[in-house]
Amino acid sequence: xxxxxxxxxxxxxxxxxxxxxxxxxxxxxxxxxxxxxxxxxxxxxxxxxxxxxxxxxxxxxxxxxxxxxxxxxxxxxxxxxxxxxxxxxxxxxxxxxxxxxxxxxxxxxxxxxxxxxxxxxxxxxxxxxxxxxxxxxxxxxxxxxxxxxxxxxxxxxxxxxxxxxxxxxxxxxxxxxxxxxxxxxxxxxxxxxxxxxxxxxxxxxxxxxxxxxxxxxxxxxxxxxxxxxxxxxxxxxxxxxxxxxxxxxxxxxxxxxxxxxxxxxxxxxxxxxxxxxxxxxxxxxxxxxxxxxxxxxxxxxxxxxxxxxxxxxxxxxxxxxxxxxxxxxxxxxxxxxxxxxxxxxxxxxxxxxxxxxxxxxxxxxxxxxxxxxxxxxxxxxxxxxxxxxxxxxxxxxxxxxxxxxxxxxxxxxxxxxxxxxxxxxxxxxxxxxxxxxxxxxxxxxxxxxxxxxxxxxxxxxxxxxxxxxxxxxxxxxxxxxxxxxxxxxxxxxxxxxxxxxxxxxxxxxxxxxxxxxxxxxxxxxxxxxxxxxxxxxxxxxxxxxxxxxxxxxxxxxxxxxxx
RNA sequence: GCUCUCAUAGCUCAGAUGGAUAGAGCAUUGGUUUCCUAAACCAAGGGUCAUAGGUUCGAAUCCUAUUGAGAGCGCCA
Numbered sequence: 001x002x003x004x005x006x007x008x009x010x011x012x013x014x015x016x017x018x019x020x021x022x023x024x025x026x027x028x029x030x031x032x033x034x035x036x037x038x039x040x041x042x043x044x045x046x047x048x049x050x051x052x053x054x055x056x057x058x059x060x061x062x063x064x065x066x067x068x069x070x071x072x073x074x075x076x077x078x079x080x081x082x083x084x085x086x087x088x089x090x091x092x093x094x095x096x097x098x099x100x101x102x103x104x105x106x107x108x109x110x111x112x113x114x115x116x117x118x119x120x121x122x123x124x125x126x127x128x129x130x131x132x133x134x135x136x137x138x139x140x141x142x143x144x145x146x147x148x149x150x151x152x153x154x155x156x157x158x159x160x161x162x163x164x165x166x167x168x169x170x171x172x173x174x175x176x177x178x179x180x181x182x183x184x185x186x187x188x189x190x191x192x193x194x195x196x197x198x199x200x201x202x203x204x205x206x207x208x209x210x211x212x213x214x215x216x217x218x219x220x221x222x223x224x225x226x227x228x229x230x231x232x233x234x235x236x237x238x239x240x241x242x243x244x245x246x247x248x249x250x251x252x253x254x255x256x257x258x259x260x261x262x263x264x265x266x267x268x269x270x271x272x273x274x275x276x277x278x279x280x281x282x283x284x285x286x287x288x289x290x291x292x293x294x295x296x297x298x299x300x301x302x303x304x305x306x307x308x309x310x311x312x313x314x315x316x317x318x319x320x321x322x323x324x325x326x327x328x329x330x331x332x333x334x335x336x337x338x339x340x341x342x343x344x345x346x347x348x349x350x351x352x353x354x355x356x357x358x359x360x361x362x363x364x365x366x367x368x369x370x371x372x373x374x375x376x377x378x379x380x381x382x383x384x385x386x387x388x389x390x391x392x393x394x395x396x397x398x399x400x401x402x403x404x405x406x407x408x409x410x411x412x413x414x415x416x417x418x419x420x421x422x423x424x425x426x427x428x429x430x431x432x433x434x435x436x437x438x439x440x441x442x443x444x445x446x447x448x449x450x451x452x453x454x455x456x457x458x459x460x461x462x463x464x465x466x467x468x469x470x471x472x473x474x475x476x477x478x479x480x481x482x483x484x485x486x487x488x489x490x491x492x493x494x495x496x497x498x499x500x501x502x503x504x505x506x507x508x509x510x511x512x513x514x515x516x517x518x519x520x521x522x523x524x525x526x527x528x529x530x531x532x533x534x535x536x537x538x539x540x541x542x543x544x545x546x547x548x549x550x551x552x553x554x555x556x557x558x559x560x561x562x563x
Numbered sequence: 564g565c566u567c568u569c570a571u572a573g574c575u576c577a578g579a580u581g582g583a584u585a586g587a588g589c590a591u592u593g594g595u596u597u598c599c600u601a602a603a604c605c606a607a608g609g610g611u612c613a614u615a616g617g618u619u620c621g622a623a624u625c626c627u628a629u630u631g632a633g634a635g636c637g638c639c640a
Contacts, residue, residue, distance in 0.1 A: 027580065042582070045620095055620080080620050082583070124640065166640050250640085291637050299638055313566085313636090320638050327640050355567050356635045381568065382634065422588090423576060426568060428633055430575075444588080446602045458599055500579055508577055511587080522595090522604040530599065 002095065002488035003028050003039070006085060009072075010043055013065040021050045028085070029492075030485050037076055037084035038485055044081040055081025089476055092484040096543040099487065104554045107490050109151035116152045117338055118144055120349035121237070122159040125229040126170040128196055129236050130401040132351075135380050135429065137404070138420045138560075140349045141242045142503040143378075145558045150498045155245045155343075159334065162226045163251040164327065170229075171221035175212070177201030178221075182210045194401065200228050236405045240413055241560060248337075250330055258333045259325055262368065263318075266305060271367055276301035278315040279308075305329075307363035316360050328357075332364035339370050347501075352379045352426075378501050380425050386432040402433070414445040414561045421507050421559060444511075448556065449563035451514035454521055455549040462531050462542045474537045479520045480544055486513050490551055494558070503559070510555040517548055 006028045014023070026043040044059035051058060056079060063075035063083065073086040099106050120140025123133050144154045161167070172188045178201040179186040204212075204224060212220065230247075237244070253259050266272050273279075277299070303319040318329040338346050350357070358377050365372045385402070408416050423429060476484070490509075497505040524530050530545075531538045556563060 025580080031583095036583070040582085042580095045582080078583075080582095126640095161640050164640060169639095290635095291639085293637095295637050295639085302638060317638050322638090324638090326638060328638095330640090352568065352634050354635085358567095379568075379634095384633075427576075428569060432575090443602085447588095450602050454599075454603085461599060496579060502579080504577080505579085508587080515587085518603055519605085521599075522601090525599055525604095526596085 001098070001491050002087075002091065003030070003492050005071075005091075006039060006041075006087075009066060009069055010041065010062070013062060014043075014047065017061060017065060018047070018051065021047070024050055030489050031084070032482075036078070036082070037086045038481070039085040039087065041083045041085065044077075044083050048081065059083045089481070092476065092481060092488070093540065095484055095487055096540070096547050099547040099550055100543065103550055104557060106550055107494050107554050108149055111153065112151040114152050114344040115155070115342070116147055116345045116347060117155045117157060117341070117343040118147070118347040118349070119157045119159055119338075121233075121242075122161070123233065124161045124166050125226045125233065126166055126192055127194065127229060127401065128232050129404040131385065131404055131407060131431065132383055134404050134407065134416065135383060135420050135425075136349050136351065137237065137240065137242055138417050139378075139380060139425055139503070141240075142417070142421060142559055143347075143349075143501060145560060146494065146498050146503050146506070149558050150494055152345075156243070157246045157248055158244045160226070160230065160247055160249045162222075162249055163254065163330065167222050167226055168218065170225045171218055173197050174201050174204070174225050175217055175221050178204055179213055181205045182213050184213050196229070196232070200225060203228075236403075239405065240408055240416075241562075248334065250334070253330050253333045253337070254325070258337055259330055262329065262333045262336060265368055266318075269367070271306045271309070272303050272318070273306070274302070275304050278304055278317070305364065305367065307360050307367065310363035310366040312360045312363035316364075328360055328364065331357075331361055332368070335361065335365055335375070336368055336370065339365075339374070344374065346375050347378065348376070349378045349380060352381045355379055376501075378425060381428045383429045383431050386430060412443070412445065414563065415443050417559060417561050418444050418507065421504050424502055424504055445561065445563060447511070448514060448552065448561070451517055452549060452552060452563060455517070455545050455552075458521075458530060458545050459542060459549070462538060474534075474540050476540070479516070479523065480541070483513075483516055483520060483544060483548065486516060487547055487551060490554075506555050506558055510552060510559075513548065513555075514552060517545075 007026075010026075010028070011023065014021070024043070024046040026041055026046045028039050028041045028043075031037055031040050044055040044062065047062070048055040048058045056077060059077040059081045063077050066072055066085075067075050071088050071091040073088045076084040076086070078084060102108075118140060120143075121129070121133055121137050123129055129137070140156070144156050147154050169188075169190050170192060172186075173191040173193070174197055176186045176188055176191065177198050181201060182205065204221075263272075300321045302317050302321045304315045305318045307316050308314050316328055317326055319325050335346070358379075362372050362375065365375060411419070486509075493505055493509045497503050521530070530541050
């Protein structure tokens with residue numbers, strides 16, 4: 001807020017002094033205790049490029065004018081053109097009543113009238129959520145909260161892959177166990193193993209007897225298997241306070257004819273051709289272990305879409321020779337459906353292992369004549385699991401998964417959120433299970449809640465009556481100035497985090513704020529008490545502490561952390 | 564072979580838009596509590612920002628090359 005205010009002042013003066021230049025894109029940011037002032041701007045560097053004169057000259061010219069504002073104590077210009085702003089104390093004090101008035105709504109922006117669809121998790125309904133899904137789950141949830149906070153209308157969606165090979169493997173895996181329970185042998189090529197498969201089989205055997213051992217079982221087992229896993233996923237998510245607005249089923253895309261609609265559009269645009277191999281693909285060099293080599297026997301030719309015309313590296317098959325559709329086609333249909341619903345922005349949180357899929361989906365969307373700039377992908381890097389220094393592989397087939405719910409139960413939801421929100425989405429993540437357990441002893445949530453507890457204690461002890469006035473002769477302490485400066489950048493922190501889709505910035509900010517408070521508290525608790533008989537002093541200080549409390553609570557709300 | 568992501572303290576990680584002395588937590592060492600209670604604070608040590616060039620007033624950040632790590636290069640979803 002204050003930062004924006006300062007920016008506006010500088011903007012005004014630039015327009016007055018150099019009316020002819022284009023409004024430059026500069027920033028104002030808070031400075032740590034450094035002897036260089038309260039805020040710093042790069043404005044002189046940017047403007048000097050525009051004017052062709054030296055930054056220090058520009059800075060001095062600008063400083064002379066900006067200095068005249070009451071809220072500016074002084075401007076210092078340092079070589080080669082740093083523009084250092086010292087603000088008047090009144091302006092910092094003035095933040096307190098604003099924060100108090102807005103309470104936890106502080107930092108929220110008015111609705112922008114923009115609708116965002118965010119799709120995340122979307123784990124296949126072939127097993128429970130595991131640690132590999134955690135990052136996408138928490139990131140998506142927090143991002144939704146953040147986008148809402150800064151004024152977007154947000155819809156959260158989960159895409160259910162309830163069609164095709166994977167769910168057939170699921171059904172067969174359950175069926176195998178089901179048959180075994182009735183003493184019938186049934187063998188499968190690929191299967192999922194794990195307790196949950198046996199449980200579903202057991203339940204079906206109990207409820208439905210042996211009637212499926214000798215008839216067409218597949219559709220029924222797919223249906224039940226998907227349903228059971230989905231129930232479980234929904235329950236786990238709810239347990240972590242992650243709620244979705246909609247659940248979109250892949251098989252409905254077929255049932256409702258949306259896939260066919262896409263095919264018709266392509267057909268009418270003459271973008272399809274029958275072939276054994278992609279025209280552009282040629283003989284791509286693949287590494288030996290490439291799955292493309294491994295599965296080359298499955299390439300039998302079919303109907304290709306000319307995605308290479310729309311930015312993809314090669315054309316892609318969309319319908320196999322046997323007439324069945326490929327996953328990509330359904331995904332294009334799904335995204336066309338998203339576009340139809342009229343969102344201004346369509347966000348997809350995908351695992352980095354789907355990175356290769358982005359280009360062809362984009363191409364497919366462009367081929368439909370849709371504006372793919374509305375489509376944004378956030379690729380979440382994989383989590384590398386370690387235990388006692390050794391790698392662990394997550395595999396549903398081998399049944400070696402660590403359930404997400406297990407983690408949350410073990411260390412708590414708040415700590416889990418912090419764990420996954422404590423790094424930027426595109427950093428690789430080494431997750432050591434032993435260390436995680438150590439971490440639970442030293443739980444960062446405690447740091448937050450203890451900070452809040454101290455704030456509450458102070459407020460309760462004071463005779464704060466909900467009434468605040470900022471006229472006062474009290475001079476802020478250095479620490480109090482710094483705290484208020486931190487308060488002043490809350491809006492920018494939210495804005496940057498939202499723009500870059502990097503909510504971890506809020507966590508770091510919040511942690512920094514609390515740490516500064518703890519430091520302040522410890523320093524003055526014994527001598528020169530924070531609360532004293534000096535009513536004016538106490539009043540300002542209580543106001544400051546309530547402001548901090550509000551910002552911490554607001555940040556935690558965005559992060560979905562309950563303390 | 565090609566594409567994407569990444570490499571910062573002993574460990575786990577922050578450092579958007581190039582800015583002043585590169586930060587935090589954990590770990591290590593030492594210190595601090597007559598309740599606004601220490602789940603905290605203070606202090607110290609710890610760095611060739613992977614390497615080598617380049618761009619410029621100025622680079623952890625941008626460009627090029629090299630090395631190393633992860634992911635992808637399926638008519639699986």
